[in-house]
Amino acid sequence: MKFISTRGEAPALSFEDALLAALAPDGGLFMPEAWPRLEPDEIAALAGLDYADAADLIMSPFLAGDPCQDDLQSVLAEAYDAFHHPAVAPLSQIGPNAFILELFHGPTLAFKDLAMQVVSRFMNRALLRRGGHATVVGATSGDTGAAAIEAFRGLDAIDVFILHPKGRISDVQRRQMTTATEANVHNIAVEGTFDDCQAIVKALFADRPLCGRLGLTGINSINFGRILAQVPYYFTAAVSLGAPHRPVAFTVPTGNFGDIFAGYAARAMGLPVSRLVIATNLNDSLPRAFASGIYEPQGVVATSSPSMDIQLASNFERLLFELAGRDAVRVRVWMDELRATGAFRLSQGELGQLRDLFGAHSVGEHETEMTIRGVFEETGMLIDPHTAVGVAASAQESDRGITPMVVLSTAHPAKFPDASSGRRGACPSSPSACGFALASTKRCTVLPSDVAAVAEFIVGHSRAEPVRAEAGA
Numbered sequence: 417m418k419f420i421s422t423r424g425e426a427p428a429l430s431f432e433d434a435l436l437a438a439l440a441p442d443g444g445l446f447m448p449e450a451w452p453r454l455e456p457d458e459i460a461a462l463a464g465l466d467y468a469d470a471a472d473l474i475m476s477p478f479l480a481g482d483p484c485q486d487d488l489q490s491v492l493a494e495a496y497d498a499f500h501h502p503a504v505a506p507l508s509q510i511g512p513n514a515f516i517l518e519l520f521h522g523p524t525l526a527f528k529d530l531a532m533q534v535v536s537r538f539m540n541r542a543l544l545r546r547g548g549h550a551t552v553v554g555a556t557s558g559d560t561g562a563a564a565i566e567a568f569r570g571l572d573a574i575d576v577f578i579l580h581p582k583g584r585i586s587d588v589q590r591r592q593m594t595t596a597t598e599a600n601v602h603n604i605a606v607e608g609t610f611d612d613c614q615a616i617v618k619a620l621f622a623d624r625p626l627c628g629r630l631g632l633t634g635i636n637s638i639n640f641g642r643i644l645a646q647v648p649y650y651f652t653a654a655v656s657l658g659a660p661h662r663p664v665a666f667t668v669p670t671g672n673f674g675d676i677f678a679g680y681a682a683r684a685m686g687l688p689v690s691r692l693v694i695a696t697n698l699n700d701s702l703p704r705a706f707a708s709g710i711y712e713p714q715g716v717v718a719t720s721s722p723s724m725d726i727q728l729a730s731n732f733e734r735l736l737f738e739l740a741g742r743d744a745v746r747v748r749v750w751m752d753e754l755r756a757t758g759a760f761r762l763s764q765g766e767l768g769q770l771r772d773l774f775g776a777h778s779v780g781e782h783e784t785e786m787t788i789r790g791v792f793e794e795t796g797m798l799i800d801p802h803t804a805v806g807v808a809a810s811a812q813e814s815d816r817g818i819t820p821m822v823v824l825s826t827a828h829p830a831k832f833p834d835a836s837s838g839r840r841g842a843c844p845s846s847p848s849a850c851g852f853a854l855a856s857t858k859r860c861t862v863l864p865s866d867v868a869a870v871a872e873f874i875v876g877h878s879r880a881e882p883v884r885a886e887a888g889a
């Protein structure tokens with residue numbers, strides 16, 4: 417399968433090349449040239465499979481014809497072996513027809529592990545096969561960086577530079593990132609917001625000579641590999657609840673729109689997903705866009721769900737590409753307008769199309785706290801603030817009842833212990849196997865929110881030689 421850019425001005429690449437490139441050279445995001453379809457009997461046959469085996473069947477068509485297709489089975493087996501739950505992504509029930517999909521059983525206790533553990537292995541194997549080195553650069557609002565550092569630490573072929581907004585991530589997230597002692601791991605605390613970090617990463621990728629020199633690659637959800645590895649749990653959850661014979665709805669705590677776009681991908685592949693609900697905290701650029709038709713990201717507000725303190729949802733571009741009937745010219749017009757004026761407007765027709773499938777709700781801080789309390793009182797279950805945003809948003813959907821609603825639980829409550837306790841005196845305990853790094857060693861460099869300063873630091877500390885492209889690629 418080939419991967420094309422949402423902006424239509426970059427050559428189509430194989431999965432492996434798109435994985436290593438991360439962002440298309442025209443500034444667009446990679447998309448599969450067509451969505452592979454799973455027939456209803458193929459979906460039904462996923463029932464009862466091991467998570468890794470189900471993921472293999474779902475992801476395999478995207479890798480068709482690629483050398484890494486041979487790695488898929490062993491990559492998935494290794495990646496999910498380290499999870500703390502044998503089901504990898506188990507469902508639990510919190511109400512009549514209301515479920516939580518627990519995506520926090522990986523090594524850093526957030527859903528990012530499900531994809532990062534897969535992507536790191538694919539990248540490493542591809543580089544070993546090609547004899548290259550690469551420099552991973554990523555922006556994080558907390559969980560991506562922790563998951564990436566955990567997944568990439570100690571790899572010989574890859575250096576990792578993770579930018580986080582200084583002082584805006586949780587204590588556990590900071591410790592998970594800055595206590596890795598491996599020489600290939602570099603933490604940069606940027607004096608700014610997550611959106612600033614993301615803008616710096618995008619600027620670095622736009623510097624083609626620098627990309628070539630460092631073999632720059634990205635592990636943010638702009639990398640299609642991340643999205644792809646998040647598709648399987650939509651299938652396994654829906655099949656557990658009766659798909660393909662029964663439709664299922666999902667509510668997804670959303671920041672950069674990667675996770676929920678994986679749900680869109682599952683639907684495009686044939687899974688009967690009746691509704692996808694975007695749940696945001698006070699950073700509500702998406703719910704505002706769905707209400708008014710105007711997408712206008714504003715300043716980031718700090719909340720108790722910091723991994724979603726994002727206004728500029730990068731992966732929304734992928735949905736826009738689909739909405740435009742894959743017309744890259746239309747996407748470029750929207751993106752140019754966004755860059756020039758800070759906003760763009762969708763037509764009434766386009767807005768109607770989006771609303772047919774998507775709901776979008778913003779959840780305030782008080783409501784988040786009350787939801788944590790309510791779920792604890794009703795079920796005895798502790799949920800983290802990101803999950804609580806999802807639960808509260810799902811409650812705002814009117815069509816509840818016959819269709820099962822699955823809320824994605826994106827982080828373990830132990831990762832955000834203060835907010836998750838709901839001030840009830842209940843304190844989430846972390847799984848003993850999670851191995852929180854509580855050591856006092858802190859490896860972190862503070863830099864201003866400035867592209868040149870970050871570039872200089874990376875050049876000075878990267879061991880990478882350029883990735884050798886496959887012949888003809």
Ligand SMILES: *Cc1c(COP(=O)(O)O)cnc(C)c1O
Nearest residue numbers: 559671672673674675723826827
């Ligand atoms: C990253 C993250 C999200 C948001 O996911 P996106 O793919 O960026 O929308 C939500 N919750 C948690 C805990 C996260 O780490």
